[in-house]
Amino acid sequence: xxxxxxxxxxxxxxxxxxxxxxxxxxxxxxxxxxxxxxxxxxxxxxxxxxxxxxxxxxxxxxxxxxxxxxxxxxxxxxxxxxxxxxxxxxxxxxxxxxxxxxxxxxxxxxxxxxxxxxxxxxxxxxxxxxxxxxxxxxxxxxxxxxxxxxxxxxxxxxxxxxxxxxxxxxxxxxxxxxxxxxxxxxxxxxxxxxxxxxxxxxxxxxxxxxxxxxxxxxxxxxxxxxxxxxxxxxxxxxxxxxxxxxxxxxxxxxxxxxxxxxxxxxxxxxxxxxxxxxxxxxxxxxxxxxxxxxxxxxxxxxxxxxxxxxxxxxxxxxxxxxxxxxxxxxxxxxx
Amino acid sequence: xxxxxxxxxxxxxxxxxxxxxxxxxxxxxxxxxxxxxxxxxxxxxxxxxxxxxxxxxxxxxxxxxxxxxxxxxxxxxxxxxxxxxxxxxxxxxxxxxxxxxxxxxxxxxxxxxxxxxxxxxxxxxxxxxxxxxxxxxxxxxxxxxxxxxxxxxxxxxxxxxxxxxxxxxxxxxxxxxxxxxxxxxxxxxxxxxxxxxxxxxxxxxxxxxxxxxxxxxxxxxxxxxxxxxxxxxxxxxxxxxxxxxxxxxxxxxxxxxxxxxxxxxxxxxxxxxxxxxxxxxxxxxxxxxxxxxxxxxxxxxxxxxxxxxxxxxxxxxxxxxxxxxxxxxxxxxxxxxx
Numbered sequence: 001x002x003x004x005x006x007x008x009x010x011x012x013x014x015x016x017x018x019x020x021x022x023x024x025x026x027x028x029x030x031x032x033x034x035x036x037x038x039x040x041x042x043x044x045x046x047x048x049x050x051x052x053x054x055x056x057x058x059x060x061x062x063x064x065x066x067x068x069x070x071x072x073x074x075x076x077x078x079x080x081x082x083x084x085x086x087x088x089x090x091x092x093x094x095x096x097x098x099x100x101x102x103x104x105x106x107x108x109x110x111x112x113x114x115x116x117x118x119x120x121x122x123x124x125x126x127x128x129x130x131x132x133x134x135x136x137x138x139x140x141x142x143x144x145x146x147x148x149x150x151x152x153x154x155x156x157x158x159x160x161x162x163x164x165x166x167x168x169x170x171x172x173x174x175x176x177x178x179x180x181x182x183x184x185x186x187x188x189x190x191x192x193x194x195x196x197x198x199x200x201x202x203x204x205x206x207x208x209x210x211x212x213x214x215x216x217x218x219x220x221x222x223x224x225x226x227x228x229x230x231x232x233x234x235x236x237x238x239x240x241x242x243x244x245x246x247x248x249x250x251x252x253x254x255x256x257x258x259x260x261x262x263x264x265x266x267x268x269x270x271x272x273x274x275x276x277x278x279x280x281x282x283x284x285x286x287x288x289x290x291x292x293x294x295x296x297x298x299x300x301x302x303x304x305x306x307x308x309x310x311x312x313x314x315x316x317x318x319x320x321x322x323x324x325x326x327x328x329x330x331x332x333x334x335x
Numbered sequence: 336x337x338x339x340x341x342x343x344x345x346x347x348x349x350x351x352x353x354x355x356x357x358x359x360x361x362x363x364x365x366x367x368x369x370x371x372x373x374x375x376x377x378x379x380x381x382x383x384x385x386x387x388x389x390x391x392x393x394x395x396x397x398x399x400x401x402x403x404x405x406x407x408x409x410x411x412x413x414x415x416x417x418x419x420x421x422x423x424x425x426x427x428x429x430x431x432x433x434x435x436x437x438x439x440x441x442x443x444x445x446x447x448x449x450x451x452x453x454x455x456x457x458x459x460x461x462x463x464x465x466x467x468x469x470x471x472x473x474x475x476x477x478x479x480x481x482x483x484x485x486x487x488x489x490x491x492x493x494x495x496x497x498x499x500x501x502x503x504x505x506x507x508x509x510x511x512x513x514x515x516x517x518x519x520x521x522x523x524x525x526x527x528x529x530x531x532x533x534x535x536x537x538x539x540x541x542x543x544x545x546x547x548x549x550x551x552x553x554x555x556x557x558x559x560x561x562x563x564x565x566x567x568x569x570x571x572x573x574x575x576x577x578x579x580x581x582x583x584x585x586x587x588x589x590x591x592x593x594x595x596x597x598x599x600x601x602x603x604x605x606x607x608x609x610x611x612x613x614x615x616x617x618x619x620x621x622x623x624x625x626x627x628x629x630x631x632x633x634x635x636x637x638x639x640x641x642x643x644x645x646x647x648x649x650x651x652x653x654x655x656x657x658x659x660x661x662x663x664x665x666x667x668x669x670x671x672x673x
Contacts, residue, residue: 055549
């Protein structure tokens with residue numbers, strides 16, 4: 001799909017064909033999808049397509065949270081740690097005999113506090129988001145290990161059937177896919193139709209201008225990190241439900257880079273103010289198609305990493321040719 | 336006379352006092368030396384990290400033993416970083432403890448430092464993964480044996496000679512990890528002798544259950560005849576188990592995994608999540624390790640003079656052979672003598 005930018009705002013009458021990174025990535029995804037469909041028997045099965053989406057739905061949910069932060073010109077490197085620690089604490093509490101409702105509320109509360117603290121550091125103490133969240137990630141992990149959970153791997157209690165049901169099926173569709181769709185829709189509605197959602201774009205585009213216009217820039221920044229932390233908790237609970245375990249070592253893995261990858265790959269620029277939920281979905285789908293196809297092909301670990309890296313590189317190169325740096329990016333700089 | 340009585344009394348008191356001082360010690364020719372060898376020694380444990388079951392069990396065993404025998408026991412936790420571990424090891428070499436217990440992240444990274452420690456007069460016991468450098472003792476699993484057991488379980492369950500489809504899949508961790516590589520070479524050796532078994536997928540999930548789930552759910556859909564999954568670590572294989580459960584194939588696809596034999600493993604065997612489990616019994620390893628400590632300190636040889644190994648006896652656990660003591664809990668370990 002190529003996006004048709006009508007450029008009405010500029011007052012030009014002629015529609016202009018614009019190559020955006022999103023359309024490039026979508027094109028790459030389509031090419032791979034078509035290629036795998038022809039070459040790999042079984043790829044196009046409804047079952048396989050559903051599992052393809054399911055396998056990236058956690059990544060997609062986190063990607064949407066990251067997308068909201070990045071659009072507002074921030075970044076949340078603590079997201080995966082927040083996810084791991086808040087979920088691990090919830091499950092550990094349940095194992096210790098706390099009722100499920102209070103355990104979930106406490107976990108959610110922990111995630112909310114983390115989001116508020118990060119937001120406060122970025123908005124009021126004015127620490128750059130990349131450093132604030134990087135440092136907070138270590139703090140959350142250390143605090144969690146010290147005070148909340150003492151094991152890397154925590155197993156779901158045997159009687160938590162309701163939690164397992166979170167990753168069951170509904171009308172033949174795996175629930176994680178539905179959660180992904182629900183989070184995507186909610187985020188879409190928030191960004192598109194609410195005033196606060198529009199504020200996020202304004203802040204990402206030009207923070208000073210947004211401030212002068214009267215947008216409550218600082219509270220809005222706090223809200224962004226609060227949202228991303230809460231979504232991270234949701235993603236964590238779905239993962240826990242799916243795998244029947246929580247492994248907090250994920251906090252020290254490279255998962256947060258995978259999340260940034262789907263955001264950037266989909267075309268949400270790290271300089272903020274651009275993109276939307278659709279970009280995250282496109283980026284997530286490309287990764288899903290690649291992983292699924294390479295798994296069916298039984299490619300080795302090293303080759304898979306190479307292919308992923310190469311695809312990302314191609315997308316970035318094509319983007320920088322199609323959308324060269326302009327005055328604005330030169331002034332603001334990338335992150 | 337009075338003086339004699341006095342002297343006799345004094346002598347009695349002295350004998351009594353001396354007798355009391357050694358009351359717990361009957362000299363059978365070894366016991367006093369045994370206790371003497373351990374008393375006041377400094378033993379330091381360098382794990383991969385203290386946040387998972389294996390090092391916790393071993394450390395608990397050593398702690399209990401240290402309290403009994405009066406040696407000084409401490410832990411340096413590098414929390415999964417081999418750089419931090421190498422730094423700790425370098426510092427330890429200059430601190431000169433009497434004995435180091437080292438859990439290697441791989442075969443190379445500490446090798447040179449271990450040799451240096453031995454040259455500096457420090458005794459070294461390695462646990463659960465042997466470095467290329469050989470030191471006073473190695474206590475732990477022989478990963479090749481784990482692979483043999485797992486491969487045989489899969490063949491037993493899936494061989495077409497016994498009515499199986501002969502199709503199996505393998506879930507690896509990180510191919511460059513030595514325990515992964517050694518286990519895989521055993522599996523490949525067994526499979527080479529059994530050409531009727533076909534490996535339809537051999538993928539890596541980086542020890543991550545989420546990735547394992549993604550891979551397994553795809554593989555299961557692509558291979559409706561799949562008979563068994565062989566996974567290389569129980570925690571990662573929780574993802575494979577979830578994929579099998581989702582596909583509604585808990586009875587059709589067997590899952591064979593390995594691990595240290597903590598209670599959740601037996602729960603998973605009991606509820607059918609794992610069809611077969613190769614346990615290297617971390618609880619037993621703790622006893623092997625504490626025995627090795629006693630042995631190395633008593634023998635008092637030059638560091639590295641007479642290296643020896645205690646390979647962990649492996650235990651295959653199935654649902655029908657499972658016993659109450661097949662797995663252990665941290666409580667069992669905390670209350671056990673070492």
